Amino acid sequence: MLNRRKFIIGTGSSLLLSMIEGKRGIVMAGQSDTVLTEKTSKVSLIKTSDRASGIKRAIDLLEITPVKEKDVLLKPNFNTADPFPGSTHNDTLTYLMLHLKEMGAKSITIGERSGPPDTSSVLREKGIYELCKRLDVGLIDFEELPSDGWVRVRPKQSHWRDGFDVAKPILDAECIVTTCCLKTHGFGGVFTMSLKLSVGITHKRNMRELHTSFFSMRKMIAEINQVYNPSLILLDGIEVFVDGGPAIGTKRRGDVILAGTDRIAIDAVGLAILKDLGSNRAIMGKNIFEQEQIARAVELKLGVSRSEDIEILTDNKDGRRYAEGLKKILLEG
Numbered sequence: 001m002l003n004r005r006k007f008i009i010g011t012g013s014s015l016l017l018s019m020i021e022g023k024r025g026i027v028m029a030g031q032s033d034t035v036l037t038e039k040t041s042k043v044s045l046i047k048t049s050d051r052a053s054g055i056k057r058a059i060d061l062l063e064i065t066p067v068k069e070k071d072v073l074l075k076p077n078f079n080t081a082d083p084f085p086g087s088t089h090n091d092t093l094t095y096l097m098l099h100l101k102e103m104g105a106k107s108i109t110i111g112e113r114s115g116p117p118d119t120s121s122v123l124r125e126k127g128i129y130e131l132c133k134r135l136d137v138g139l140i141d142f143e144e145l146p147s148d149g150w151v152r153v154r155p156k157q158s159h160w161r162d163g164f165d166v167a168k169p170i171l172d173a174e175c176i177v178t179t180c181c182l183k184t185h186g187f188g189g190v191f192t193m194s195l196k197l198s199v200g201i202t203h204k205r206n207m208r209e210l211h212t213s214f215f216s217m218r219k220m221i222a223e224i225n226q227v228y229n230p231s232l233i234l235l236d237g238i239e240v241f242v243d244g245g246p247a248i249g250t251k252r253r254g255d256v257i258l259a260g261t262d263r264i265a266i267d268a269v270g271l272a273i274l275k276d277l278g279s280n281r282a283i284m285g286k287n288i289f290e291q292e293q294i295a296r297a298v299e300l301k302l303g304v305s306r307s308e309d310i311e312i313l314t315d316n317k318d319g320r321r322y323a324e325g326l327k328k329i330l331l332e333g
Contacts, residue, residue, distance in 0.1 A: 041265035041304040042311045045326070046257045047319040049238055055095045058234065058259035059103075061313045066231035066261075068104035070175035073140075075230075077181050077197055078112045081125035082247040085181040085239050090131060092236045096179055097135055109138030111169050113200050115207060119143040142167040143204065150203055155226050159216040165203035166227050179234040182254060182270050183241035188217045190282045192246050193270045194233050194263040195293050198224040218292030225263060225302055233266050234259050242279040252277050256322070264294060264303030265310045272329040287333035307331055 044061035048054040074097065076088040084092075097108050110132060114122040119141045123129060132139045142149075151171055154163030170176065178197055185192045188211070199210070202224060210220055235258040241249030254273055260266050271288045278284070289295060289306060298305045307330040312323040 039304070040309050040311050041260065041262035042313055043258055043260040043262070043265050043269050044313045045269070045319055045323050046314065047255060047316075047322045048257060049253075049255045051089070051091050051236070051238065051257070052095050054238075054257035055092065055234060055259075056099050057315060058257045059099060059232070061315055062232075062259055062261070064232075064261070065103055067100050067175055067177065069106050070231075071107045071173075072100055072105045072109070072175045072177055073169060073173035074100075074108055074110050074137075075170075075176065075178045075197060075200065076110060076112060077179070077192075077200070078114050078119070078122050078126065078128070079200065080114065080117055080247045081122045085183050085236070085241055085251070086245075086247045086249075087122075087126065088179055088181060089236060089238075090126060090128075092179060092234075094131065094135065096177075096234055097137055100177065105175075107138065108135075109140055109169075111140040111142060111167065111173075111201075113142035113167065113202070113204065115200075115204055140167075140169050142169070142201070145169075153227050155223055158223050159213070159219045160206075160223065161209065164206045164209075164224065166224075167201050167203075170201045170228055173228070175231045176228055177232045177234070178230045179236065180266075181240075182235055182237035182256075182273060183245040184243055184249060184274065184280055184283060185246050186244045186249065187211070187246075188214055189221060189246070190218060190291060190293070191267070191271065191274070193235060193267045194230075195225055195267050195297055196221050198228075201227070219296040222293050222296035222300060222302070225297060226300055230261065230263065232259065232261060233263060235266055235270060237270065237273055240274065240277065242274060242277050242283075262303035264297050264305075267294060267297075268304070268307060268310060268330060269312065269326060272326040275329050276325060288330065289333065307333070 044058045046054045046058045150165040180194045180197045237254035237256040240254045243250040274283045
């Protein structure tokens with residue numbers, strides 16, 4: 001029995017379906033021939049402008065407790081201190097950390113490397129030092145790590161010439177939670193959500209190679225994600241950039257919060273939202289799973305490999321209606 005009313009938007013379905021859980025998967029009532037296997041990735045979707053309730057509802061819908069009794073490293077989007085969605089909204093960070101504590105997290109530490117600005121100046125401008133002190137949360141400025149605080153990683157079949165340097169706290173973390181924005185990227189990345197968030201775990205000296213590798217940049221972004229697996233991803237899409245970005249851009253209301261554990265699935269649903277809102281040619285003119293960040297991540301088996309295997313969970317009529325439209329966009333590409 002479910003402890004709250006839950007809607008699932010399944011592949012090719014626009015019906016309100018109840019769930020019957022089985023040992024090998026979830027059979028959706030009304031679709032007896034459809035079994036959601038272990039390969040299916042769940043993304044919860046809350047249609048709201050209220051961050052406090054939206055974050056809690058989105059996480060609770062997943063029915064997982066990955067942070068319980070764990071030391072959590074939390075990676076936000078603090079590339080710059082520009083106002084949301086240029087950077088993670090401080091309210092999002094606050095409500096997320098409070099909920100992680102309610103879920104039983106033993107400790108929480110924010111870890112980030114900004115750029116081009118110095119990380120310390122971004123943290124100061126956004127008031128993160130004070131926020132961490134008020135909420136009794138740790139803070140690691142990756143940019144201030146000593147030389148032995150970085151590890152050179154050389155993935156096989158990488159588009160990086162000689163690998164890239166990763167902040168050691170990421171590699172040592174017991175549990176990683178990430179929170180990203182929903183926006184386009186006007187400098188070669190095309191979009192920046194959960195996959196591109198990982199650029200902030202690498203050393204600044206790696207950025208010259210990334211930014212000058214225009215034809216490989218999106219693949220290189222995906223390849224960074226091989227070094228860790230997030231236990232939870234939260235995407236704040238209450239406002240989004242549909243063009244420009246990552247610091248400033250053309251802003252529209254999305255009024256949506258997403259949560260999940262699969263970076264490909266989160267970014268695919270995010271791209272469907274951009275398509276629904278009307279975005280630039282780089283978004284509108286390409287199939288979601290043909291986007292290079294997504295395609296390379298699929299090759300690396302970092303998550304779901306096709307739209308049909310993304311399961312969207314929501315908890316009310318508005319969310320169900322919106323999720324049905326996004327699922328159609330996902331299936332059409």
